[in-house]
Amino acid sequence: MKYLTKKDINKRIFGLEQYIPGSESVKDLSIKVTSGTSGYGPTVIVEKSAVEERTPRYLALLQNRLLRIGSQNANAYSSVNLALRHSNVKMVLVPDAKDLEHPGIGKIIQMFEPTELYSAPPSYMILILQRLKLKKPFPFNKLKYVFVSGGMVTTSLKDKIHALLPNLLECINEYGSAEGGSIAFSCPYLNTAYEDSDIPTFHPIPTMNIHIINPDEHSGIGEVVLTTHELKNYRTGDAGKITTEECPCGLKQTLRLYGRIDYDIVSCAGAIFTLPEIDKIFSSLEETVRDYRIELKDVFDNLTLHGEITIRIVPTTHVDTPEQFKKEIVEKLARELYVTPTRTLEELVKDGIFFQPTVLLEDEIVHGRKEIHLKKIVS
Amino acid sequence: MNNANQPSKDKQAEKLLREVLSYKPASFYTEKYKHREPVIDSLPTLTWKEIASSPLDDRIYTTEKLFLKIAYRDNTPFLVGRSFTDIVRENYGNKDVVRPFITFPYRHESMEKGFWFYEHNILPLITLEDLRLSTTIAAKYDIDSFISSMESAKRFLPALSKLLPVNALKEIRIIDTSFDLNFLFSYADPSKYTLILGQPDCGALAEACPELLLQKKLVFHVDDNTLLEPMKNTLCTRLFLLPTPLFRYETGIATHRVEATCSCKNADTVMLD
Numbered sequence: 001m002k003y004l005t006k007k008d009i010n011k012r013i014f015g016l017e018q019y020i021p022g023s024e025s026v027k028d029l030s031i032k033v034t035s036g037t038s039g040y041g042p043t044v045i046v047e048k049s050a051v052e053e054r055t056p057r058y059l060a061l062l063q064n065r066l067l068r069i070g071s072q073n074a075n076a077y078s079s080v081n082l083a084l085r086h087s088n089v090k091m092v093l094v095p096d097a098k099d100l101e102h103p104g105i106g107k108i109i110q111m112f113e114p115t116e117l118y119s120a121p122p123s124y125m126i127l128i129l130q131r132l133k134l135k136k137p138f139p140f141n142k143l144k145y146v147f148v149s150g151g152m153v154t155t156s157l158k159d160k161i162h163a164l165l166p167n168l169l170e171c172i173n174e175y176g177s178a179e180g181g182s183i184a185f186s187c188p189y190l191n192t193a194y195e196d197s198d199i200p201t202f203h204p205i206p207t208m209n210i211h212i213i214n215p216d217e218h219s220g221i222g223e224v225v226l227t228t229h230e231l232k233n234y235r236t237g238d239a240g241k242i243t244t245e246e247c248p249c250g251l252k253q254t255l256r257l258y259g260r261i262d263y264d265i266v267s268c269a270g271a272i273f274t275l276p277e278i279d280k281i282f283s284s285l286e287e288t289v290r291d292y293r294i295e296l297k298d299v300f301d302n303l304t305l306h307g308e309i310t311i312r313i314v315p316t317t318h319v320d321t322p323e324q325f326k327k328e329i330v331e332k333l334a335r336e337l338y339v340t341p342t343r344t345l346e347e348l349v350k351d352g353i354f355f356q357p358t359v360l361l362e363d364e365i366v367h368g369r370k371e372i373h374l375k376k377i378v379s
Numbered sequence: 380m381n382n383a384n385q386p387s388k389d390k391q392a393e394k395l396l397r398e399v400l401s402y403k404p405a406s407f408y409t410e411k412y413k414h415r416e417p418v419i420d421s422l423p424t425l426t427w428k429e430i431a432s433s434p435l436d437d438r439i440y441t442t443e444k445l446f447l448k449i450a451y452r453d454n455t456p457f458l459v460g461r462s463f464t465d466i467v468r469e470n471y472g473n474k475d476v477v478r479p480f481i482t483f484p485y486r487h488e489s490m491e492k493g494f495w496f497y498e499h500n501i502l503p504l505i506t507l508e509d510l511r512l513s514t515t516i517a518a519k520y521d522i523d524s525f526i527s528s529m530e531s532a533k534r535f536l537p538a539l540s541k542l543l544p545v546n547a548l549k550e551i552r553i554i555d556t557s558f559d560l561n562f563l564f565s566y567a568d569p570s571k572y573t574l575i576l577g578q579p580d581c582g583a584l585a586e587a588c589p590e591l592l593l594q595k596k597l598v599f600h601v602d603d604n605t606l607l608e609p610m611k612n613t614l615c616t617r618l619f620l621l622p623t624p625l626f627r628y629e630t631g632i633a634t635h636r637v638e639a640t641c642s643c644k645n646a647d648t649v650m651l652d
Contacts, residue, residue, distance in 0.1 A: 013519065013520065019502050021477040021500065021501055021502070022500050022501075023500055024500060026497065026500040026501065026502050027497055027500070029502055030502075031502065031503075031504050031505070031520070033512075033516055042512055042515055042516055042519075044516050044519050044520060046502070076486065076490075077489075077490050077493055077505045080446070080490065081494075081497065084444050084446060084463070089444065090444060090445065091444070091445040091446075091447055091460075092444075092445070092446055092447065093447040093449075093458075093487075094446075094447075094486055094487050094490060095449060095486070095487070096485060096486035096487070096508075097508070098484070098485065099449050099456065099485065099486075099487075102456055104455060104456045105456065107456075108449060108456050108457070108458060111434065111435050111458060112435065112447065112458065
């Protein structure tokens with residue numbers, strides 16, 4: 001089967017043939033763009049909203065006053081157009097970064113009294129909510145639903161959102177992309193069923209054409225591939241696993257996401273390292289570790305494959321006993337990190353599959369546009 | 380009011396005002412014009428401060444779905460409502476183009492103009508925050524027109540001109556209250572431009588006479604849907620129902636009436652002071 005990748009889709013404007021100037025069908029089209037940070041240049045897609053086939057869940061919940069923040073203008077425009085044409089929303093307010101930085105914005109939002117908030121990405125929403133938290137009256141008191149796209153809402157992030165918005169009924173995390181539109185969404189039942197896990201869990205939109213390719217033999221995790229009006233068999237670059245299970249909400253497919261296939265999930269010596277699991281461990285070390293990066297390398301010793309792990313750490317403060325500090329980091333990570341469905345890193349080190357991890361203390365870790373905490377080193 | 384069109388525009392304004400005053404769910408104008416006869420030129424003027432300090436729901440005169448913009452005057456933000464029905468009546472675009480590129484300093488301004496094109500079944504490209512990315516994508520979309528404010532034109536035209544022949548665009552439409560003709564004409568011939576006198580809180584009010592623009596003269600014909608009272612703080616009344624209507628609104632734009640010297644039939648003509 002032939003697959004499209006990011007590299008392929010920036011060569012021309014996919015979906016442009018759907019645009020017939022003067023036709024009513026234009027109202028369901030939008031121009032979506034990606035920023036080109038993948039290194040392949042910006043992608044432009046003329047997307048048909050396909051509302052009848054796969055209605056984004058947020059449209060069904062919009063009832064009153066939608067505040068839309070974040071995203072590039074072009075992509076925000078598409079979701080606002082959809083909301084105004086295909087939902088019960090009564091009003092939409094779409095402030096941009098400049099509006100949101102204005103000292104008078106709290107009063108404006110308070111006057112608007114939003115009942116629904118859509119933000120991409122989640123970190124941006126947290127920033128805005130925290131900034132306006134001290135405004136009296138708090139402009140988000142009437143918020144019932146929050147829709148978050150463009151990033152994963154982990155359990156701890158969800159707790160933070162609910163703490164900031166005490167009257168909130170539900171925080172819905174949408175999995176989507178500029179290329180594929182709305183793909184999947186969170187569900188309160190799934191949240192409860194998987195509440196102990198920080199792996200984001202969704203229901204794919206039932207009519208969404210989605211599957212996994214190259215699944216790992218043990219974990220079943222592979223790359224998420226989708227087909228839309230514009231893109232056939234598009235490799236999203238996201239690592240995921242699809243299972244079939246009955247959910248009380250009536251849907252039967254569950255999609256779990258493990259980050260980006262190229263760096264948020266790394267296979268090394270037959271084990272799988274996923275960033276959300278590692279991040280969870282390091283978030284409990286926040287007081288002592290300011291930044292980190294784990295580098296993994298496959299090493300062949302004759303014909304036997306081993307894994308080599310280097311943990312780069314930027315301590316929060318001066319470390320008086322560096323060797324003890326390094327030892328504690330390695331022990332905690334090895335003990336708590338499951339790298340196969342049933343085995344911890346510690347067990348694989350004991351079995352000689354992985355070498356004892358090395359810890360290097362650094363003053364700074366240099367990140368590019370995206371913070372990279374997990375990396376495969378290929379020699 | 381020294382204009383032949385004025386009496387009929389006054390009547391339109393008064394008809395609209397009666398309609399607005401009979402709309403029960405909103406109270407802004409019934410309160411403001413309490414004990415007043417609906418005679419347009421006898422009514423007190425409306426200021427942005429009155430709008431900014433009034434609750435939003437009190438001044439919404441429609442049940443249509445609304446797209447809200449944030450307008451700024453004296454660096455104070457306030458909300459202005461728009462719907463598809465009224466946006467389409469603005470002088471925001473040219474129906475003959477097929478690939479417009481829209482860029483304004485604020486997102487909601489760009490979106491509002493984008494909706495105008497959507498309502499005419501034309502697919503617009505809305506600008507992105509990043510200049511280089513925006514212009515790259517604009518070239519990729521093979522844009523045929525450019526719609527912007529003066530500020531955004533100064534930001535985007537130099538960059539766009541490196542990627543595509545700006546003078547080959549079908550139209551460059553600038554919507555603003557001041558125009559730097561020297562700058563604009565250094566990028567394209569005067570015949571390419573449509574200059575609209577307008578601002579975020581009150582929409583498009585008048586269009587620069589294309590005939591006089593060729594002579595680099597900036598004279599505006601007031602749009603049919605607008606009653607303009609030229610003065611230091613020009614008053615505007617929009618003659619169709621805006622969700623948040625405007626009667627004798629103080630625009631802050633200084634204009635004076637002039638005799639039309641062109642062959643256009645619109646004699647309702649003003650110049651910026």
